[in-house]
Amino acid sequence: MFEELIQKLQKFDTVGVFSHIRPDGDCIGAQVAACLWLEKNGINAIGFNDDNVPLNLQWLAEFYPIQEPNEKALNKCDAFLVLDGNSPKRFGSYSDYIQDYPKPSFMVDHHPDPHDGFDLSISVEEASSTCELIFHLFLQNDVSQVDEKVAKALYTGILTDTGSLQYDSVTPETMNIASELLRLGEFRPNEVAEKVFSTKSLNQLHLLSKAMSTIELFEDNQIAIMYVTKEMLEETNTTNDDCEGFVAYPLSVAGIKAAILFKALGDGVKMSLRSKSNDVDVNKWARKVGGGGHKKASGAWHPGPLEKAIEDLVEIGAEQLVSVDKS
Amino acid sequence: MFEELIQKLQKFDTVGVFSHIRPDGDCIGAQVAACLWLEKNGINAIGFNDDNVPLNLQWLAEFYPIQEPNEKALNKCDAFLVLDGNSPKRFGSYSDYIQDYPKPSFMVDHHPDPHDGFDLSISVEEASSTCELIFHLFLQNDVSQVDEKVAKALYTGILTDTGSLQYDSVTPETMNIASELLRLGEFRPNEVAEKVFSTKSLNQLHLLSKAMSTIELFEDNQIAIMYVTKEMLEETNTTNDDCEGFVAYPLSVAGIKAAILFKALGDGVKMSLRSKSNDVDVNKWARKVGGGGHKKASGAWHPGPLEKAIEDLVEIGAEQLVSVDKS
Structure with a gap:
């Protein structure tokens, strides 16, 4: 599924990775994991989002920084990867830039009715989460690159987009991926769940x-x-x-x-x-x-x-x- | 792990299966699955509990009946299997009967500090749930006996005893078992989760x-x-x-x-x-x-x-x- 995207991404020096505005666990998890994948494969990555990372996900932004986009930073990028949204407008103030600029843009997402203006789209509506799809990016290439940070980032997205693995989007395959992430990242679910869910104030x-x-x-x-x-x-x-x-x-x-x-x-x-x-x-x-x-x-x-x-x-x-x- | 228990159980015509008093998802799930296992392997099973099955679990008691114990029914049993509690007193009004009667009694449980008065105990404190253990009863014997009813019963216990797969008791192995149950039972998690959790009244x-x-x-x-x-x-x-x-x-x-x-x-x-x-x-x-x-x-x-x-x-x-x- 990711073979063509991997071939394309490997041609660039620097890729700008966007998560959608009003970010959630799935887009931030996918963004952090994708940036780590790029870096692990010799490609510079810059994570962008117009909005602040929610408090309960800021620990993920310590795994890879996410900055507000600006022309100077965007100009450094040779291509863009947009995650967990299927239309440029989901990516905020620079959506026109992504859409109209002659630099290639790629999309990985699981929402219905995708916009078709991207140079390459991996759009799988049946996937529980964009993080489940990003796991396949590692699986296709080199699954041993899934370290604790990658595993926890991807687990976060699967967890938050499935109501804690309860939705009907969760297949045996989703559950196997969750198992693999626990194994490869050497952690237990509470280490992620408590950060994501047990951070309520009085x-x-x-x-x-x-x-x-x-x-x-x-x-x-x-x-x-x-x-x-x-x-x-x-x-x-x-x-x-x-x-x-x-x-x-x-x-x-x-x-x-x-x-x-x-x-x-x-x-x-x-x-x-x-x-x-x-x-x-x-x-x-x-x-x-x-x-x-x-x-x-x-x-x-x-x-x-x-x-x-x-x-x-x-x-x-x-x-x-x-x-x-x-x- | 279950080889010896299976050998022992196969000698009896009728086994009484107890879940603990004030029953929860794990003990009822384990009880229903164990009764179905016995029946599938030519052994009569009678499910006992002093207390009523909670409303959100009554659909499980349709897979296998659970009755209040009485001397007549208990006398029919050649042995007892007590689940998800590790001391006879957890099993209610007939705990003395189980403890003192010369019929064999077996225990499967995951709580600490087990009572040692049973003829055989499978006590694994590290297990996420008794249902995770009972899955091994099927795995050891004939995993194809895990049909939709068994799978949903076992999934219920894993789900309820782990706060929806969030506790630190959940290992990659637990998650693999959850995946196998979804596959063998051909269901999605929401079919169990909605019955168990989404049954709140106003x-x-x-x-x-x-x-x-x-x-x-x-x-x-x-x-x-x-x-x-x-x-x-x-x-x-x-x-x-x-x-x-x-x-x-x-x-x-x-x-x-x-x-x-x-x-x-x-x-x-x-x-x-x-x-x-x-x-x-x-x-x-x-x-x-x-x-x-x-x-x-x-x-x-x-x-x-x-x-x-x-x-x-x-x-x-x-x-x-x-x-x-x-x-």
């Missing part, structure tokens, strides 16, 4: 406590919603980043098919949609309001106010549930 | 919301505590069973070494102790008040009241933290 848990009290069910208990407001953040001295992972709570209600987290934090309402039914495609649902993502996990934005966003999204969901029932 | 989430607002830190932010009171249960129309897994929340606070969940539900205070530091052994800690378990996960009981239980347990924890600092 304030964040108090925010979660408030958010959980808002969970409500709609459409004959098929849709669960939860919301977070700007006031809740102020009361608990927290920020938007503290809401990471909150959507798992409405999703955990027995018997529901889909859940939505609404975040009314000032600029309209941001929404995270999740499905736990093969019948409910939240990608379609999110696209109706200009968002998108995966069948089981998507994002969208609504101008607000909160009550209107909830009403509209539940209504769209209700239509989809009806069409499921009729089919 | 009331339970509202109880969790209340409990999370009680999280406090002690001893220079090294110990986190959380509590649940009888009043909270009444206000949210919930029961003790709804507190399952709550201890993960105080444990998720960044930088702490140990967490305790206190449940003041009437008959004194029940406590779940968890460590996420190699330096802090909560088994030692729990033993000081007559409880016990594993280094990283133990249980205990205090006569109360709640405030006194918190004071005493934090004080014992503080002593242990001091002795760690001195060592």
Whole structure:
């Protein structure tokens, strides 16, 4: 799968590696591992992201630095590798630069409906994570290059993009890769999981406590919603980043098919949609309001106010549930 | 590892299989899988437990029935196999019967300090779960007997006893077994995880919301505590069973070494102790008040009241933290 990409990458002196804006465990893990792969194979790598690395992932950025892009640094690069996003706009302020500049750009990703403007794309929607794909970059070339840093970076992405190895994207192969990463990196899962998940502040848990009290069910208990407001953040001295992972709570209600987290934090309402039914495609649902993502996990934005966003999204969901029932 | 046990079991017509009282995913998963193994190998099996199977595990009891023990049913058995507990008292009202009766009794377990009164014991403290051990029963004999039911039962125990494959008890081998179970059983992790974890009621989430607002830190932010009171249960129309897994929340606070969940539900205070530091052994800690378990996960009981239980347990924890600092 990676043979052609490896051949192409080996021709360059310096490759700029982008992870997507508003970064998460999978894009940072893939970026750090890809940069280490390049360095191990004699190619300079520069990691770029417009946004700061989230607090719970900063230990990964110690394995390989990630900097804000600027023209001077980008000019040093002979090619670009973009990870865990399939359209240039996912890569922030220099997306035009990546798209229009005559330097080659390559993509590795697992999201649906990839943009086709890259010189080479490895796009595998079935993969649990971009980190699972990047493991194959090592496997294809020299798996002994998977050291502790690479292994922990890749494990982070697999862990965070699969809800701790619980999603239906996890195949026996994903689990074998997780096993190999533990073996090659000589670590135990808690060493990564505690860094990634057990880094909550008291304030964040108090925010979660408030958010959980808002969970409500709609459409004959098929849709669960939860919301977070700007006031809740102020009361608990927290920020938007503290809401990471909150959507798992409405999703955990027995018997529901889909859940939505609404975040009314000032600029309209941001929404995270999740499905736990093969019948409910939240990608379609999110696209109706200009968002998108995966069948089981998507994002969208609504101008607000909160009550209107909830009403509209539940209504769209209700239509989809009806069409499921009729089919 | 299982050769001798298999030879012994094959001599009997009927084997009574016990899971421990107040059953969890690991003991029920192991029990169901062991009963299926016996049946597949021409031996009658009867599953026993004093207590009801928890709601989120009742789908497993459809794979193989588990009944309350009584003399008549016990008399049918030629031998007993006790699972996921290492002392007869863990198996409830008929523990004397198992212990004193001249019928052979066998144990498979992964808890420390096993009782030595069994005719044969397979006690592997390093194993992630009893289900991981029971997989070896199949591996030793005929791994093709791992069908969907067996695979899902064993996967349940591995999942629930490792905090969703996150604990330091998870080795590359554990992860390989998880992969094999997904392959042999032809399922994806969400099919088990959603049954086991995503079966919360609105009331339970509202109880969790209340409990999370009680999280406090002690001893220079090294110990986190959380509590649940009888009043909270009444206000949210919930029961003790709804507190399952709550201890993960105080444990998720960044930088702490140990967490305790206190449940003041009437008959004194029940406590779940968890460590996420190699330096802090909560088994030692729990033993000081007559409880016990594993280094990283133990249980205990205090006569109360709640405030006194918190004071005493934090004080014992503080002593242990001091002795760690001195060592």
